[in-house]
Amino acid sequence: MADFHLMSELRQSAPGKIVLLVLDGLGGMPMEPGGPTELEAARTPNMDQLALEGTLGQAIPIRRGIAPGSGPSHLALFGYDPIAFQVGRGVVEAIGVGMEVRKGDVAARGNFCTVNAFGKITDRRAGRISTDAAAPLVERIAQVRVPGVELEVRAVREYRFAVVMRGRGLEAEIDDTDPQQVGVEPLPAGPRSPGSQRAAELFNAWIAEARKKIADQPKANSITLRGFSTDPRLPQFPEIYGLRAACVAVYPMYRGVSQLVGMEILEVEGDRPEDEFSAVAKSWDQYDFFFVHIKKTDSMGEDGNFEGKVAVIEAVDAALPALLALEPAALAITGDHSTPARLRTHTWHPVPFLLWAPGTCLPDDQSRFGERACHSGGLGTLHSTDAMPLLMAHAGRLTKFGA
Amino acid sequence: MADFHLMSELRQSAPGKIVLLVLDGLGGMPMEPGGPTELEAARTPNMDQLALEGTLGQAIPIRRGIAPGSGPSHLALFGYDPIAFQVGRGVVEAIGVGMEVRKGDVAARGNFCTVNAFGKITDRRAGRISTDAAAPLVERIAQVRVPGVELEVRAVREYRFAVVMRGRGLEAEIDDTDPQQVGVEPLPAGPRSPGSQRAAELFNAWIAEARKKIADQPKANSITLRGFSTDPRLPQFPEIYGLRAACVAVYPMYRGVSQLVGMEILEVEGDRPEDEFSAVAKSWDQYDFFFVHIKKTDSMGEDGNFEGKVAVIEAVDAALPALLALEPAALAITGDHSTPARLRTHTWHPVPFLLWAPGTCLPDDQSRFGERACHSGGLGTLHSTDAMPLLMAHAGRLTKFGA
Numbered sequence: 001m002a003d004f005h006l007m008s009e010l011r012q013s014a015p016g017k018i019v020l021l022v023l024d025g026l027g028g029m030p031m032e033p034g035g036p037t038e039l040e041a042a043r044t045p046n047m048d049q050l051a052l053e054g055t056l057g058q059a060i061p062i063r064r065g066i067a068p069g070s071g072p073s074h075l076a077l078f079g080y081d082p083i084a085f086q087v088g089r090g091v092v093e094a095i096g097v098g099m100e101v102r103k104g105d106v107a108a109r110g111n112f113c114t115v116n117a118f119g120k121i122t123d124r125r126a127g128r129i130s131t132d133a134a135a136p137l138v139e140r141i142a143q144v145r146v147p148g149v150e151l152e153v154r155a156v157r158e159y160r161f162a163v164v165m166r167g168r169g170l171e172a173e174i175d176d177t178d179p180q181q182v183g184v185e186p187l188p189a190g191p192r193s194p195g196s197q198r199a200a201e202l203f204n205a206w207i208a209e210a211r212k213k214i215a216d217q218p219k220a221n222s223i224t225l226r227g228f229s230t231d232p233r234l235p236q237f238p239e240i241y242g243l244r245a246a247c248v249a250v251y252p253m254y255r256g257v258s259q260l261v262g263m264e265i266l267e268v269e270g271d272r273p274e275d276e277f278s279a280v281a282k283s284w285d286q287y288d289f290f291f292v293h294i295k296k297t298d299s300m301g302e303d304g305n306f307e308g309k310v311a312v313i314e315a316v317d318a319a320l321p322a323l324l325a326l327e328p329a330a331l332a333i334t335g336d337h338s339t340p341a342r343l344r345t346h347t348w349h350p351v352p353f354l355l356w357a358p359g360t361c362l363p364d365d366q367s368r369f370g371e372r373a374c375h376s377g378g379l380g381t382l383h384s385t386d387a388m389p390l391l392m393a394h395a396g397r398l399t400k401f402g403a
Numbered sequence: 404m405a406d407f408h409l410m411s412e413l414r415q416s417a418p419g420k421i422v423l424l425v426l427d428g429l430g431g432m433p434m435e436p437g438g439p440t441e442l443e444a445a446r447t448p449n450m451d452q453l454a455l456e457g458t459l460g461q462a463i464p465i466r467r468g469i470a471p472g473s474g475p476s477h478l479a480l481f482g483y484d485p486i487a488f489q490v491g492r493g494v495v496e497a498i499g500v501g502m503e504v505r506k507g508d509v510a511a512r513g514n515f516c517t518v519n520a521f522g523k524i525t526d527r528r529a530g531r532i533s534t535d536a537a538a539p540l541v542e543r544i545a546q547v548r549v550p551g552v553e554l555e556v557r558a559v560r561e562y563r564f565a566v567v568m569r570g571r572g573l574e575a576e577i578d579d580t581d582p583q584q585v586g587v588e589p590l591p592a593g594p595r596s597p598g599s600q601r602a603a604e605l606f607n608a609w610i611a612e613a614r615k616k617i618a619d620q621p622k623a624n625s626i627t628l629r630g631f632s633t634d635p636r637l638p639q640f641p642e643i644y645g646l647r648a649a650c651v652a653v654y655p656m657y658r659g660v661s662q663l664v665g666m667e668i669l670e671v672e673g674d675r676p677e678d679e680f681s682a683v684a685k686s687w688d689q690y691d692f693f694f695v696h697i698k699k700t701d702s703m704g705e706d707g708n709f710e711g712k713v714a715v716i717e718a719v720d721a722a723l724p725a726l727l728a729l730e731p732a733a734l735a736i737t738g739d740h741s742t743p744a745r746l747r748t749h750t751w752h753p754v755p756f757l758l759w760a761p762g763t764c765l766p767d768d769q770s771r772f773g774e775r776a777c778h779s780g781g782l783g784t785l786h787s788t789d790a791m792p793l794l795m796a797h798a799g800r801l802t803k804f805g806a
Contacts, residue, residue, distance in 0.1 A: 065792030069805035348796045349765045375767050381783030
């Protein structure tokens with residue numbers, strides 16, 4: 001991981017700005033032996049020019065062989081060892097939709113699900129009901145009151161919602177109620193420690209009443225909760241690196257993680273790469289660091305849509321000149337993990353990493369941004385947690401260590 | 404090292420089997436500048452095909468610059484940090500020949516040696532007497548009794564034997580009696596801690612009597628002991644990875660290390676690579692993981708026999724189709740360390756590492772298994788301790804970390 005003590009000791013101010021451009025799930029794979037990966041197949045003249053001028057490498061998100069979720073893989077890119085700093089899904093989801101999770105609050109991620117007449121789950125995602133269809137149901141369950149605590153519920157997307165419980169004596173060591181399989185009843189919220197007993201009981205009471213409110217529904221007639229968690233009180237990114245830091249992301253999850261480390265969230269109008277780059281341009285003078293998140297590479301990968309993922313990469317490349325026109329001092333283009341269309345899931349494979357900084361990059365022999373070029377790049381195999389120290393250095397924001 | 408906590412948290416069952424094929428001392432060197440290494444010189448069409456389909460890398464056994472013994476280098480391949488988990492040579496040898504080392508027992512490795520009329524060592528290995536010649540001498544020294552403790556002695560190979568002392572109040576912080584040079588007397592078993600005083604005295608008493616039993620011998624007229632040690636109580640491999648694990652090895656040492664981590668030892672009829680692969684085939688359904696150990700690459704390297712090492716590698720390659728016919732889900736072919744014929748000893752050089760898994764390997768540009776191809780492989784430079792997490796991931800046996 002980035003050594004936070006070293007970073008705060010060595011950081012210095014400099015005029016140049018840093019951009020961390022993350023194409024979610026960027027790393028890919030050939031669909032058949034001998035073929036190109038998504039990134040290799042994409043026509044990316046702008047990234048290739050940056051590859052020529054900059055230095056390539058391949059980044060290990062967590063550890064060798066470990067396929068990461070989105071939370072830990074982003075924390076790693078921000079320099080946090082994701083094994084040392086573990087953040088509950090509930091908190092990430094809640095903050096991602098703009099809820100506050102204060103000290104002592106317990107957050108959970110919720111799913112609408114379908115149960116049959118015997119109370120057994122037949123669909124863990126309630127037929128993936130739409131965001132619109134879920135909205136009135138979220139309103140219904142949000143009306144449920146439990147004495148002694150405050151509760152807030154908000155829709156996330158489709159069948160997902162987040163809930164935050166606020167009150168005294170709440171702890172979050174509570175087992176998921178989602179049994180992760182169909183044909184069985186949802187589990188009770190089970191406390192794993194004496195201190196979590198009270199919160200578990202209150203959540204069980206809330207769940208029982210909330211289920212009654214939607215029992216008449218054909219699909220979304222029950223709920224499950226998981227990822228019970230509290231604010232992890234992470235060290236704050238702006239203090240570690242001495243950077244005024246902004247996040248440009250369309251999806252709640254990524255805004256949530258950024259907020260947890262103390263970044264400010266910028267508004268984006270639209271969800272195309274050019275919209276996100278416009279948001280960066282608009283606030284260029286107010287920040288030193290921009291984390292820009294592109295979601296759809298990952299979504300296409302998870303759908304097994306090789307061509308779709310290629311098209312998203314090409315769209316980012318086409319929009320890139322607007323970002324480069326801002327003249328960042330250091331830019332990294334990478335992914336948080338690999339999501340090969342061939343495997344339709346997050347994987348452990350190292351992620352292509354492009355580092356570009358005018359005048360401070362050690363050149364290598366690569367002139368094309370792709371997995372195999374990155375294997376042979378000048379940065380070699382690095383860890384995602386190396387991204388921030390490298391960006392800081394290349395932007396002239398770290399002074400010498402020792403005399 | 405493999406993060407054991409992470410492994411046991413993320414492991415999931417999957418049908419695919421894992422094979423770790425270790426060619427002892429595989430890493431080599433050119434005999435003269437510009438020449439090929441042993442592996443590069445060998446004709447290995449099967450491994451080359453796997454290299455084409457899979458991903459190459461070079462593995463650091465312990466740390467940069469550290470040449471390992473066989474115990475630590477194998478522990479590393481099993482995922483154990485060999486600095487954190489140190490196992491005494493005595494225990495490894497004893498368990499390797501089928502002796503029990505219980506909690507509280509002290510084991511040591513013994514050598515027959517030759518001393519002159521002044522008691523000074525003239526040959527630390529007693530002219531490398533044969534296993535057959537050593538057998539009756541082992542019987543003689545095994546008759547020696549020491550009041551208060553039980554002693555068991557067994558032949559290992561040639562001039563080597565193992566001894567286990569069992570009784571109360573025994574500790575193993577005892578210096579070797581082998582002075583590692585000729586022209587001097589064997590040293591006494593010297594305790595390095597007050598708690599080891601008793602065991603040291605008892606071993607000294609036993610050594611004195613044992614020497615009398617063989618004083619009439621022309622060559623093997625004395626003994627030395629070293630590697631005093633107790634059962635290190637290692638975390639158990641099957642529990643860490645959730646794998647039913649088997650070891651196929653001809654030499655006691657490797658069976659010993661495998662047994663210490665909880666693998667089951669399979670019987671092998673014969674000592675050719677095809678015999679070892681047959682043993683794998685016979686038990687294919689009973690295990691999820693097979694560690695297969697080929698000794699002779701190392702022996703040839705230590706003898707400085709370049710051509711002999713090439714021939715062993717070619718014999719393994721020729722036998723490989725029988726192993727591949729079993730259709731492992733993930734296969735690694737590597738060494739535990741380098742033993743270049745040119746240097747005739749274990750070295751610290753990174754070891755060629757081939758990872759092959761149908762459908763889950765990220766391809767690189769390599770199509771030949773050899774040191775230089777491995778330098779440029781897609782896995783980059785890894786640690787031997789990364790082998791198990793990578794094999795687990797590629798066999799579909801690890802789930803995602805974090806949400």
